[in-house]
Amino acid sequence: MQTLPTDPTATATGTDDDKPRTAMVPWWLAAVAGVTAAGAALAVAELLAGLAARIPSLIDAVADLVVENGFEELDDFSRSTFGTGQKTALLTGIPLSCLALGAVIGVLARKRRSVGVAAFAAFGVVGAYATWSDELASTGWGIVAAVVAAAVGAAALTGLLSAAQHRAGGADDTGVGAMAGFMAERRRFVAAGGSLALGSIFAGWLGTFLQNRRSVEGDRAEVAESIGSGDVAVDGGSTAVPADVATFDDLDGLADLITPNDDFYLIDTAVSKPLLDIDSWRLKVTGMVDQEVEFTFSDLLDMDVVEAPVTLSCVSNQVGGDLVGNAIWRGVRLTDVLDRAGVDPATATQLVGRSADGWTAGFPTELAFDGRTALVAFAMNDEPLPVEHGFPARLVVAGLYGYVSATKWLTEIELTTWEAFDAFWVPRGWAKEGPIKTQSRIDVPRNRAEVPAGLTAVAGVAWAPDRSVDRVEVRIDGGNWVEASLSGELSEDSWRQWLYEWDAPAGDHTIEVRATDGTGEPQTAEEAPPRPDGATGYHSIDVAVI
Ligand SMILES: Nc1nc2c(c(=O)[nH]1)N[C@H]1C(S)=C(S)[C@@H](COP(=O)(O)O)O[C@H]1N2
Ligand SMILES: [Mo]
16 A cells, blocks of 8 residues: 655645646546535535524525526416425525536636636625525625635635645555545545535534524414413414304315314415514505504504404415415404505505515505405414414405415505506416405315215315305206205305215216305306416316215
8 A cells, every 4th residue: 555645735746726737637526526615605605594594595595586587387386296395396406506517617627727716706696696686684694695605615616626636646556446546546635525525514404404493483472472362372273163153174074164274275485484573573554655654563463453264265276276275364454554554545556565575465455445354464273373374464355366465474565556566476477456266176075086875975165255155056967056055154255165965876977066156156167277367167076986
Protein backbone atom coordinates (compact mmCIF):
# COMPACT_ATOMS: atom_id res chain seq x y z
CA MET A 1 0.00 0.00 0.00
CA GLN A 2 1.14 3.47 -0.80
CA THR A 3 2.39 5.66 2.03
CA LEU A 4 0.34 8.78 2.16
CA PRO A 5 1.60 12.11 3.40
CA THR A 6 -0.27 13.19 6.52
CA ASP A 7 -0.26 16.82 5.53
CA PRO A 8 -2.46 17.24 2.48
CA THR A 9 -0.64 20.40 1.44
CA ALA A 10 2.53 18.37 1.15
CA THR A 11 1.37 16.56 -1.99
CA ALA A 12 3.41 17.57 -4.98
CA THR A 13 1.05 16.32 -7.66
CA GLY A 14 -1.85 18.68 -7.06
CA THR A 15 -2.23 22.12 -8.48
CA ASP A 16 -4.66 24.58 -7.04
CA ASP A 17 -7.52 26.47 -8.52
CA ASP A 18 -7.74 27.76 -12.00
CA LYS A 19 -4.37 26.71 -13.42
CA PRO A 20 -5.36 25.47 -16.88
CA ARG A 21 -2.42 23.10 -17.38
CA THR A 22 -3.56 20.65 -14.72
CA ALA A 23 -5.14 17.46 -16.00
CA MET A 24 -8.87 17.87 -16.24
CA VAL A 25 -10.98 16.39 -13.49
CA PRO A 26 -12.88 13.37 -14.89
CA TRP A 27 -16.43 14.38 -15.79
CA TRP A 28 -18.07 12.02 -13.35
CA LEU A 29 -15.98 13.31 -10.48
CA ALA A 30 -16.91 16.85 -11.45
CA ALA A 31 -20.56 15.77 -11.51
CA VAL A 32 -20.22 14.40 -7.98
CA ALA A 33 -18.62 17.70 -6.93
CA GLY A 34 -21.51 19.62 -8.53
CA VAL A 35 -24.18 17.51 -6.82
CA THR A 36 -22.43 17.91 -3.47
CA ALA A 37 -22.09 21.66 -3.93
CA ALA A 38 -25.75 22.05 -4.91
CA GLY A 39 -26.70 19.94 -1.88
CA ALA A 40 -24.61 22.17 0.38
CA ALA A 41 -26.30 25.28 -1.02
CA LEU A 42 -29.79 23.85 -0.48
CA ALA A 43 -28.91 22.62 2.99
CA VAL A 44 -27.57 25.99 4.10
CA ALA A 45 -30.72 27.67 2.83
CA GLU A 46 -32.97 25.22 4.70
CA LEU A 47 -30.89 25.63 7.84
CA LEU A 48 -31.23 29.42 7.69
CA ALA A 49 -34.98 29.06 7.19
CA GLY A 50 -35.07 26.74 10.20
CA LEU A 51 -33.16 29.15 12.39
CA ALA A 52 -35.38 32.17 11.79
CA ALA A 53 -39.07 32.19 10.91
CA ARG A 54 -38.60 35.35 8.89
CA ILE A 55 -36.20 33.61 6.52
CA PRO A 56 -38.15 31.76 3.85
CA SER A 57 -37.29 28.26 2.73
CA LEU A 58 -36.00 28.66 -0.82
CA ILE A 59 -37.46 25.28 -1.76
CA ASP A 60 -40.91 26.30 -0.46
CA ALA A 61 -40.61 29.65 -2.18
CA VAL A 62 -39.79 28.07 -5.54
CA ALA A 63 -42.60 25.54 -5.06
CA ASP A 64 -45.02 28.43 -4.38
CA LEU A 65 -43.80 30.14 -7.50
CA VAL A 66 -44.43 27.00 -9.54
CA VAL A 67 -47.91 26.61 -8.07
CA GLU A 68 -48.78 30.22 -8.76
CA ASN A 69 -47.42 30.43 -12.26
CA GLY A 70 -47.06 26.93 -13.54
CA PHE A 71 -50.20 25.08 -12.67
CA GLU A 72 -53.21 26.67 -14.22
CA GLU A 73 -55.20 23.59 -13.40
CA LEU A 74 -54.02 23.09 -9.87
CA ASP A 75 -57.59 22.64 -8.73
CA ASP A 76 -58.15 20.02 -11.40
CA PHE A 77 -54.95 18.22 -10.62
CA SER A 78 -55.32 18.23 -6.90
CA ARG A 79 -58.76 16.75 -7.20
CA SER A 80 -58.06 13.11 -7.77
CA THR A 81 -54.81 11.24 -8.11
CA PHE A 82 -52.35 13.93 -7.15
CA GLY A 83 -54.21 15.37 -4.21
CA THR A 84 -51.88 17.04 -1.79
CA GLY A 85 -49.36 14.61 -3.29
CA GLN A 86 -48.82 17.20 -5.96
CA LYS A 87 -47.23 19.48 -3.43
CA THR A 88 -45.15 16.67 -1.99
CA ALA A 89 -44.04 15.89 -5.52
CA LEU A 90 -42.97 19.52 -5.92
CA LEU A 91 -41.17 19.57 -2.59
CA THR A 92 -39.08 16.54 -3.54
CA GLY A 93 -38.90 17.34 -7.24
CA ILE A 94 -37.40 20.78 -6.74
CA PRO A 95 -34.39 19.67 -4.62
CA LEU A 96 -33.85 16.66 -6.88
CA SER A 97 -33.81 18.89 -9.96
CA CYS A 98 -31.38 21.20 -8.19
CA LEU A 99 -29.06 18.28 -7.49
CA ALA A 100 -29.31 17.13 -11.10
CA LEU A 101 -28.57 20.67 -12.29
CA GLY A 102 -25.66 20.67 -9.86
CA ALA A 103 -24.19 17.66 -11.67
CA VAL A 104 -24.42 19.48 -14.99
CA ILE A 105 -22.87 22.60 -13.50
CA GLY A 106 -20.05 20.53 -12.06
CA VAL A 107 -19.22 19.06 -15.46
CA LEU A 108 -19.44 22.45 -17.17
CA ALA A 109 -17.17 23.99 -14.53
CA ARG A 110 -14.35 21.54 -15.19
CA LYS A 111 -12.71 23.82 -17.73
CA ARG A 112 -13.70 27.12 -16.24
CA ARG A 113 -14.52 27.54 -12.59
CA SER A 114 -16.16 30.84 -13.41
CA VAL A 115 -18.92 28.94 -15.22
CA GLY A 116 -19.74 27.19 -11.95
CA VAL A 117 -19.70 30.41 -9.99
CA ALA A 118 -21.97 32.06 -12.54
CA ALA A 119 -24.37 29.11 -12.46
CA PHE A 120 -24.66 29.27 -8.69
CA ALA A 121 -25.17 33.02 -8.88
CA ALA A 122 -28.05 32.33 -11.29
CA PHE A 123 -29.47 29.81 -8.82
CA GLY A 124 -29.31 32.52 -6.18
CA VAL A 125 -31.17 34.98 -8.37
CA VAL A 126 -33.98 32.45 -8.93
CA GLY A 127 -34.17 31.79 -5.18
CA ALA A 128 -34.22 35.48 -4.34
CA TYR A 129 -36.88 36.13 -6.95
CA ALA A 130 -39.02 33.31 -5.55
CA THR A 131 -38.84 34.69 -2.01
CA TRP A 132 -39.57 38.15 -3.31
CA SER A 133 -42.96 36.92 -4.50
CA ASP A 134 -43.59 35.15 -1.18
CA GLU A 135 -45.79 37.49 0.86
CA LEU A 136 -45.21 35.78 4.18
CA ALA A 137 -41.46 36.12 4.11
CA SER A 138 -39.30 39.17 4.43
CA THR A 139 -37.82 39.93 1.03
CA GLY A 140 -34.61 41.22 2.60
CA TRP A 141 -34.00 37.98 4.46
CA GLY A 142 -34.95 36.01 1.38
CA ILE A 143 -32.23 37.76 -0.58
CA VAL A 144 -29.73 37.16 2.24
CA ALA A 145 -30.61 33.45 2.24
CA ALA A 146 -30.27 33.22 -1.52
CA VAL A 147 -26.92 35.03 -1.56
CA VAL A 148 -25.51 32.90 1.25
CA ALA A 149 -26.72 29.70 -0.40
CA ALA A 150 -25.30 30.67 -3.78
CA ALA A 151 -21.96 31.65 -2.22
CA VAL A 152 -21.74 28.36 -0.32
CA GLY A 153 -22.56 26.44 -3.50
CA ALA A 154 -19.98 28.28 -5.59
CA ALA A 155 -17.28 27.96 -2.92
CA ALA A 156 -18.05 24.26 -2.41
CA LEU A 157 -17.86 23.60 -6.13
CA THR A 158 -14.54 25.37 -6.71
CA GLY A 159 -13.08 23.83 -3.56
CA LEU A 160 -14.17 20.32 -4.50
CA LEU A 161 -12.92 20.65 -8.08
CA SER A 162 -9.53 21.74 -6.77
CA ALA A 163 -9.48 18.86 -4.33
CA ALA A 164 -10.38 16.52 -7.19
CA GLN A 165 -7.28 17.59 -9.06
CA HIS A 166 -5.01 16.30 -6.36
CA ARG A 167 -4.03 12.78 -7.23
CA ALA A 168 -2.00 10.99 -4.63
CA GLY A 169 -1.12 8.72 -7.53
CA GLY A 170 -0.42 5.07 -8.29
CA ALA A 171 -3.19 3.40 -6.38
CA ASP A 172 -4.30 1.11 -9.20
CA ASP A 173 -1.41 -1.31 -8.80
CA THR A 174 -1.74 -1.85 -5.07
CA GLY A 175 -4.07 -4.78 -5.49
CA VAL A 176 -6.72 -3.36 -3.22
CA GLY A 177 -10.28 -2.98 -4.56
CA ALA A 178 -11.17 -0.28 -7.01
CA MET A 179 -12.99 1.71 -4.35
CA ALA A 180 -10.09 1.63 -1.91
CA GLY A 181 -7.79 2.52 -4.77
CA PHE A 182 -9.93 5.50 -5.66
CA MET A 183 -10.15 6.57 -2.04
CA ALA A 184 -6.38 6.47 -1.69
CA GLU A 185 -5.78 8.27 -4.94
CA ARG A 186 -8.36 11.01 -4.39
CA ARG A 187 -8.23 11.20 -0.67
CA ARG A 188 -8.42 14.98 -0.54
CA PHE A 189 -11.54 14.95 -2.64
CA VAL A 190 -13.04 12.10 -0.66
CA ALA A 191 -12.32 13.84 2.63
CA ALA A 192 -13.64 17.24 1.53
CA GLY A 193 -16.60 15.91 -0.44
CA GLY A 194 -17.53 13.35 2.18
CA SER A 195 -17.51 15.79 5.07
CA LEU A 196 -19.36 18.39 3.03
CA ALA A 197 -22.01 15.84 2.05
CA LEU A 198 -22.43 14.63 5.62
CA GLY A 199 -22.52 18.19 6.93
CA SER A 200 -25.13 19.13 4.33
CA ILE A 201 -27.32 16.17 5.16
CA PHE A 202 -27.18 17.14 8.81
CA ALA A 203 -27.78 20.85 8.14
CA GLY A 204 -30.66 20.07 5.79
CA TRP A 205 -32.21 17.70 8.29
CA LEU A 206 -31.82 20.20 11.14
CA GLY A 207 -33.26 23.02 9.05
CA THR A 208 -36.28 20.94 8.05
CA PHE A 209 -36.72 19.73 11.61
CA LEU A 210 -36.68 23.27 12.98
CA GLN A 211 -39.12 24.44 10.31
CA ASN A 212 -41.53 21.60 11.01
CA ARG A 213 -41.37 22.18 14.74
CA ARG A 214 -42.85 25.61 14.32
CA SER A 215 -46.52 25.57 15.13
CA VAL A 216 -49.35 27.76 16.29
CA GLU A 217 -50.87 25.13 18.56
CA GLY A 218 -50.19 27.38 21.58
CA ASP A 219 -52.14 30.17 19.89
CA ARG A 220 -54.92 27.76 18.97
CA ALA A 221 -55.21 26.59 22.56
CA GLU A 222 -55.45 30.23 23.66
CA VAL A 223 -58.18 30.82 21.10
CA ALA A 224 -59.99 27.66 22.22
CA GLU A 225 -60.33 29.23 25.65
CA SER A 226 -61.39 32.65 24.46
CA ILE A 227 -64.02 31.41 22.03
CA GLY A 228 -65.57 29.34 24.77
CA SER A 229 -64.98 25.94 23.25
CA GLY A 230 -64.68 25.10 26.92
CA ASP A 231 -63.15 21.72 27.35
CA VAL A 232 -63.41 20.81 23.69
CA ALA A 233 -60.15 19.33 22.59
CA VAL A 234 -58.09 21.50 20.30
CA ASP A 235 -58.01 18.79 17.71
CA GLY A 236 -61.25 16.98 17.67
CA GLY A 237 -63.99 19.36 16.91
CA SER A 238 -67.53 18.66 17.92
CA THR A 239 -69.76 17.21 15.26
CA ALA A 240 -72.68 16.69 17.60
CA VAL A 241 -75.92 17.12 15.66
CA PRO A 242 -78.74 18.88 17.57
CA ALA A 243 -81.12 16.32 19.05
CA ASP A 244 -84.08 17.46 16.94
CA VAL A 245 -82.30 16.87 13.64
CA ALA A 246 -82.66 13.32 12.31
CA THR A 247 -79.62 11.87 10.54
CA PHE A 248 -78.60 8.67 8.78
CA ASP A 249 -75.14 8.90 10.38
CA ASP A 250 -75.38 5.25 11.48
CA LEU A 251 -75.22 4.05 7.90
CA ASP A 252 -71.74 2.85 7.03
CA GLY A 253 -70.10 4.58 4.09
CA LEU A 254 -72.46 7.59 4.11
CA ALA A 255 -70.90 11.02 4.73
CA ASP A 256 -71.76 12.35 8.19
CA LEU A 257 -74.28 15.17 8.34
CA ILE A 258 -71.54 17.27 9.96
CA THR A 259 -68.12 16.59 8.47
CA PRO A 260 -65.41 16.06 11.11
CA ASN A 261 -62.59 18.58 10.68
CA ASP A 262 -60.06 15.86 9.95
CA ASP A 263 -62.20 14.56 7.08
CA PHE A 264 -63.00 17.99 5.64
CA TYR A 265 -61.56 18.36 2.15
CA LEU A 266 -58.57 20.65 1.71
CA ILE A 267 -57.89 22.84 -1.29
CA ASP A 268 -55.45 25.72 -1.45
CA THR A 269 -52.37 26.93 -3.25
CA ALA A 270 -50.24 27.21 -0.09
CA VAL A 271 -47.28 24.84 -0.21
CA SER A 272 -46.53 25.45 3.44
CA LYS A 273 -49.52 26.64 5.45
CA PRO A 274 -49.21 30.16 6.88
CA LEU A 275 -48.57 30.03 10.64
CA LEU A 276 -50.05 33.25 11.90
CA ASP A 277 -49.38 34.71 15.31
CA ILE A 278 -52.64 35.52 17.04
CA ASP A 279 -51.34 38.63 18.81
CA SER A 280 -49.99 40.33 15.73
CA TRP A 281 -52.75 39.12 13.39
CA ARG A 282 -54.95 41.92 12.01
CA LEU A 283 -57.93 42.01 9.72
CA LYS A 284 -57.99 45.21 7.67
CA VAL A 285 -60.96 46.50 5.73
CA THR A 286 -59.63 48.70 2.96
CA GLY A 287 -60.43 50.31 -0.38
CA MET A 288 -63.78 51.91 -1.19
CA VAL A 289 -64.93 52.36 2.41
CA ASP A 290 -65.92 55.39 4.51
CA GLN A 291 -62.94 54.74 6.76
CA GLU A 292 -60.43 51.92 6.71
CA VAL A 293 -60.64 49.85 9.87
CA GLU A 294 -58.47 47.22 11.48
CA PHE A 295 -59.57 44.41 13.78
CA THR A 296 -57.46 42.44 16.23
CA PHE A 297 -58.56 38.93 17.08
CA SER A 298 -60.01 40.09 20.38
CA ASP A 299 -61.90 42.88 18.59
CA LEU A 300 -63.72 40.12 16.72
CA LEU A 301 -64.48 38.24 19.94
CA ASP A 302 -66.02 41.41 21.39
CA MET A 303 -68.52 41.56 18.55
CA ASP A 304 -71.75 39.61 18.22
CA VAL A 305 -70.62 36.00 17.74
CA VAL A 306 -72.84 33.72 15.66
CA GLU A 307 -72.74 30.10 14.57
CA ALA A 308 -74.00 28.62 11.32
CA PRO A 309 -73.86 25.28 9.52
CA VAL A 310 -72.65 25.89 5.96
CA THR A 311 -71.78 23.43 3.22
CA LEU A 312 -68.61 24.45 1.41
CA SER A 313 -67.78 23.10 -2.02
CA CYS A 314 -64.91 23.41 -4.42
CA VAL A 315 -65.70 24.44 -7.98
CA SER A 316 -63.39 21.69 -9.19
CA ASN A 317 -65.48 19.01 -7.52
CA GLN A 318 -66.50 16.44 -10.11
CA VAL A 319 -70.03 15.08 -10.16
CA GLY A 320 -69.91 12.45 -7.40
CA GLY A 321 -66.68 13.91 -6.02
CA ASP A 322 -65.69 14.57 -2.44
CA LEU A 323 -64.46 18.18 -2.53
CA VAL A 324 -67.44 19.21 -0.46
CA GLY A 325 -68.10 19.23 3.27
CA ASN A 326 -70.49 20.55 5.89
CA ALA A 327 -69.29 22.23 9.07
CA ILE A 328 -70.65 24.42 11.82
CA TRP A 329 -68.79 27.70 11.50
CA ARG A 330 -68.59 30.25 14.30
CA GLY A 331 -67.52 33.83 13.86
CA VAL A 332 -68.85 37.32 13.33
CA ARG A 333 -71.18 38.48 10.59
CA LEU A 334 -69.38 39.85 7.57
CA THR A 335 -71.92 42.68 7.46
CA ASP A 336 -70.99 43.70 11.03
CA VAL A 337 -67.36 43.94 9.97
CA LEU A 338 -68.24 45.88 6.80
CA ASP A 339 -70.55 48.25 8.68
CA ARG A 340 -67.66 49.39 10.87
CA ALA A 341 -65.88 50.53 7.73
CA GLY A 342 -68.95 51.84 5.94
CA VAL A 343 -69.53 50.09 2.61
CA ASP A 344 -71.88 51.02 -0.21
CA PRO A 345 -72.46 47.92 -2.36
CA ALA A 346 -73.83 50.10 -5.16
CA THR A 347 -70.42 51.66 -5.77
CA ALA A 348 -68.00 49.20 -4.16
CA THR A 349 -69.27 46.35 -6.32
CA GLN A 350 -66.63 43.74 -5.52
CA LEU A 351 -65.49 42.37 -2.16
CA VAL A 352 -62.01 40.87 -2.30
CA GLY A 353 -60.66 38.67 0.49
CA ARG A 354 -56.88 38.56 0.71
CA SER A 355 -54.89 35.99 2.66
CA ALA A 356 -51.62 36.28 4.54
CA ASP A 357 -49.90 34.54 1.64
CA GLY A 358 -51.36 36.86 -0.97
CA TRP A 359 -54.12 34.63 -2.36
CA THR A 360 -57.34 36.42 -3.34
CA ALA A 361 -61.02 35.64 -3.87
CA GLY A 362 -63.69 38.10 -4.99
CA PHE A 363 -67.47 38.17 -5.22
CA PRO A 364 -70.22 40.78 -5.74
CA THR A 365 -70.47 42.92 -2.60
CA GLU A 366 -74.27 42.85 -2.74
CA LEU A 367 -74.16 39.12 -1.93
CA ALA A 368 -72.68 39.96 1.47
CA PHE A 369 -75.74 42.11 2.16
CA ASP A 370 -78.54 39.99 0.64
CA GLY A 371 -79.32 38.20 3.87
CA ARG A 372 -77.35 35.01 3.22
CA THR A 373 -74.99 33.57 5.81
CA ALA A 374 -71.64 35.33 5.41
CA LEU A 375 -69.10 35.08 8.20
CA VAL A 376 -65.63 35.99 9.22
CA ALA A 377 -65.25 32.59 10.84
CA PHE A 378 -62.75 31.63 13.52
CA ALA A 379 -64.10 28.29 14.65
CA MET A 380 -65.08 25.13 12.83
CA ASN A 381 -67.14 22.48 14.61
CA ASP A 382 -66.50 24.06 18.00
CA GLU A 383 -62.76 24.10 17.53
CA PRO A 384 -60.48 27.03 16.60
CA LEU A 385 -59.93 26.87 12.82
CA PRO A 386 -57.33 24.21 12.10
CA VAL A 387 -54.21 25.72 10.51
CA GLU A 388 -54.96 24.08 7.15
CA HIS A 389 -58.50 25.50 7.20
CA GLY A 390 -57.31 29.07 7.72
CA PHE A 391 -56.35 29.82 11.34
CA PRO A 392 -57.04 32.29 12.80
CA ALA A 393 -59.87 33.50 10.54
CA ARG A 394 -61.42 32.90 7.15
CA LEU A 395 -64.44 33.92 5.12
CA VAL A 396 -67.40 31.59 4.75
CA VAL A 397 -70.13 32.73 2.38
CA ALA A 398 -73.05 30.38 1.88
CA GLY A 399 -73.85 29.50 -1.70
CA LEU A 400 -70.52 30.48 -3.25
CA TYR A 401 -67.75 28.12 -4.31
CA GLY A 402 -64.62 28.40 -2.20
CA TYR A 403 -62.46 29.90 -4.94
CA VAL A 404 -64.54 33.10 -5.10
CA SER A 405 -65.30 33.49 -1.42
CA ALA A 406 -63.77 31.31 1.28
CA THR A 407 -60.42 33.06 1.85
CA LYS A 408 -58.39 31.23 4.50
CA TRP A 409 -55.70 32.97 6.62
CA LEU A 410 -57.73 36.12 6.00
CA THR A 411 -55.88 39.38 6.61
CA GLU A 412 -57.64 41.90 4.39
CA ILE A 413 -61.04 42.62 2.95
CA GLU A 414 -60.75 45.10 0.14
CA LEU A 415 -63.71 46.86 -1.37
CA THR A 416 -63.25 47.67 -5.02
CA THR A 417 -65.27 47.54 -8.23
CA TRP A 418 -66.21 44.42 -10.17
CA GLU A 419 -64.17 45.59 -13.17
CA ALA A 420 -61.09 46.75 -11.28
CA PHE A 421 -59.78 43.41 -10.09
CA ASP A 422 -59.67 39.72 -11.01
CA ALA A 423 -58.94 37.41 -8.07
CA PHE A 424 -56.48 34.51 -8.14
CA TRP A 425 -58.35 31.87 -10.17
CA VAL A 426 -60.11 34.19 -12.62
CA PRO A 427 -57.19 34.81 -14.99
CA ARG A 428 -56.48 31.07 -14.72
CA GLY A 429 -59.60 30.16 -16.64
CA TRP A 430 -62.30 29.97 -13.97
CA ALA A 431 -65.50 31.98 -14.00
CA LYS A 432 -65.54 35.30 -12.19
CA GLU A 433 -68.87 34.47 -10.54
CA GLY A 434 -69.15 31.21 -8.64
CA PRO A 435 -72.59 30.32 -7.24
CA ILE A 436 -72.70 26.71 -6.07
CA LYS A 437 -74.74 24.48 -8.35
CA THR A 438 -77.30 22.06 -6.92
CA GLN A 439 -75.69 18.65 -6.63
CA SER A 440 -76.32 15.21 -5.20
CA ARG A 441 -74.03 12.25 -4.64
CA ILE A 442 -74.46 8.54 -4.05
CA ASP A 443 -72.21 7.31 -1.22
CA VAL A 444 -73.77 3.88 -0.63
CA PRO A 445 -73.33 1.49 -2.32
CA ARG A 446 -69.99 2.31 -3.91
CA ASN A 447 -69.71 2.39 -7.67
CA ARG A 448 -69.13 -1.13 -9.06
CA ALA A 449 -69.98 -2.72 -5.73
CA GLU A 450 -71.56 -6.17 -5.47
CA VAL A 451 -74.83 -5.95 -3.60
CA PRO A 452 -76.85 -8.88 -2.21
CA ALA A 453 -80.34 -9.12 -3.70
CA GLY A 454 -83.22 -7.89 -1.54
CA LEU A 455 -83.68 -4.73 0.51
CA THR A 456 -80.56 -2.60 0.36
CA ALA A 457 -79.81 0.98 1.41
CA VAL A 458 -79.00 3.49 -1.30
CA ALA A 459 -77.86 6.72 0.32
CA GLY A 460 -75.88 9.89 -0.14
CA VAL A 461 -75.85 13.64 0.33
CA ALA A 462 -77.37 16.53 -1.63
CA TRP A 463 -76.60 20.23 -1.41
CA ALA A 464 -77.84 23.52 -2.75
CA PRO A 465 -76.57 26.21 -0.39
CA ASP A 466 -78.14 28.74 0.31
CA ARG A 467 -81.34 27.56 -1.36
CA SER A 468 -81.83 24.39 0.75
CA VAL A 469 -82.60 20.90 -0.52
CA ASP A 470 -86.30 20.07 -0.80
CA ARG A 471 -86.36 16.76 -2.60
CA VAL A 472 -84.02 13.98 -3.67
CA GLU A 473 -85.03 11.36 -6.18
CA VAL A 474 -83.44 8.12 -7.30
CA ARG A 475 -83.80 6.34 -10.63
CA ILE A 476 -82.89 2.72 -11.30
CA ASP A 477 -81.96 1.69 -14.86
CA GLY A 478 -83.49 4.82 -16.37
CA GLY A 479 -86.95 4.06 -14.94
CA ASN A 480 -89.17 6.43 -12.97
CA TRP A 481 -87.77 8.86 -10.46
CA VAL A 482 -88.70 7.77 -6.94
CA GLU A 483 -88.44 9.96 -3.90
CA ALA A 484 -85.83 9.25 -1.23
CA SER A 485 -86.28 10.14 2.42
CA LEU A 486 -84.25 13.07 3.75
CA SER A 487 -82.32 13.71 6.93
CA GLY A 488 -83.23 16.74 8.98
CA GLU A 489 -82.03 20.11 7.78
CA LEU A 490 -79.39 21.92 9.85
CA SER A 491 -79.97 25.06 7.80
CA GLU A 492 -80.77 26.05 4.25
CA ASP A 493 -77.00 26.40 3.72
CA SER A 494 -76.38 22.88 4.81
CA TRP A 495 -76.44 19.65 2.83
CA ARG A 496 -78.89 16.85 3.63
CA GLN A 497 -78.42 13.15 3.69
CA TRP A 498 -80.88 11.05 1.69
CA LEU A 499 -81.81 7.38 1.88
CA TYR A 500 -83.70 5.07 -0.46
CA GLU A 501 -84.56 1.51 0.54
CA TRP A 502 -84.18 -0.43 -2.69
CA ASP A 503 -85.54 -3.90 -3.23
CA ALA A 504 -82.68 -4.93 -5.48
CA PRO A 505 -83.32 -7.63 -8.08
CA ALA A 506 -80.40 -9.78 -9.28
CA GLY A 507 -78.46 -8.45 -12.27
CA ASP A 508 -76.45 -5.40 -13.29
CA HIS A 509 -78.06 -2.07 -12.47
CA THR A 510 -77.44 1.65 -12.83
CA ILE A 511 -78.49 4.03 -10.04
CA GLU A 512 -78.85 7.78 -10.57
CA VAL A 513 -79.74 10.60 -8.22
CA ARG A 514 -80.99 14.16 -8.56
CA ALA A 515 -81.90 16.88 -6.09
CA THR A 516 -84.38 19.72 -6.20
CA ASP A 517 -83.60 22.94 -4.35
CA GLY A 518 -85.86 25.03 -2.16
CA THR A 519 -86.96 27.19 -5.09
CA GLY A 520 -88.34 24.08 -6.82
CA GLU A 521 -85.55 24.04 -9.39
CA PRO A 522 -84.34 20.50 -10.12
CA GLN A 523 -80.67 19.78 -10.60
CA THR A 524 -79.78 19.89 -14.28
CA ALA A 525 -79.15 16.66 -16.20
CA GLU A 526 -76.83 18.47 -18.58
CA GLU A 527 -73.27 17.30 -18.15
CA ALA A 528 -70.61 19.96 -17.67
CA PRO A 529 -67.01 19.69 -16.49
CA PRO A 530 -65.84 21.63 -13.40
CA ARG A 531 -64.20 24.33 -15.48
CA PRO A 532 -65.17 27.15 -15.71
CA ASP A 533 -68.00 27.38 -13.19
CA GLY A 534 -68.74 23.98 -11.63
CA ALA A 535 -69.66 20.48 -12.81
CA THR A 536 -73.24 19.45 -13.54
CA GLY A 537 -75.06 16.26 -14.44
CA TYR A 538 -76.43 13.35 -12.44
CA HIS A 539 -74.18 11.17 -10.33
CA SER A 540 -74.61 7.66 -11.57
CA ILE A 541 -73.20 4.35 -10.32
CA ASP A 542 -73.24 0.77 -11.54
CA VAL A 543 -73.79 -2.14 -9.18
CA ALA A 544 -73.96 -5.89 -9.57
CA VAL A 545 -76.78 -7.42 -7.53
CA ILE A 546 -76.07 -11.07 -6.72
N1 LIG B 1 -55.77 31.58 1.38
C1 LIG B 1 -56.45 30.71 0.61
N2 LIG B 1 -57.76 30.51 0.84
C2 LIG B 1 -58.46 29.64 0.09
C3 LIG B 1 -57.85 28.95 -0.97
C4 LIG B 1 -56.46 29.19 -1.21
O1 LIG B 1 -55.85 28.63 -2.13
N3 LIG B 1 -55.79 30.07 -0.39
N4 LIG B 1 -58.59 28.07 -1.72
C5 LIG B 1 -60.04 28.26 -1.75
C6 LIG B 1 -60.74 27.14 -2.34
S1 LIG B 1 -60.53 26.91 -4.02
C7 LIG B 1 -61.59 26.35 -1.63
S2 LIG B 1 -62.56 25.22 -2.42
C8 LIG B 1 -61.70 26.49 -0.16
C9 LIG B 1 -61.44 25.18 0.51
O2 LIG B 1 -61.47 25.33 1.89
P1 LIG B 1 -60.96 24.15 2.81
O3 LIG B 1 -59.57 23.79 2.36
O4 LIG B 1 -61.04 24.63 4.20
O5 LIG B 1 -61.91 23.00 2.56
O6 LIG B 1 -60.78 27.42 0.35
C10 LIG B 1 -60.63 28.59 -0.39
N5 LIG B 1 -59.78 29.46 0.35
MO1 LIG C 1 -61.91 25.31 -4.70
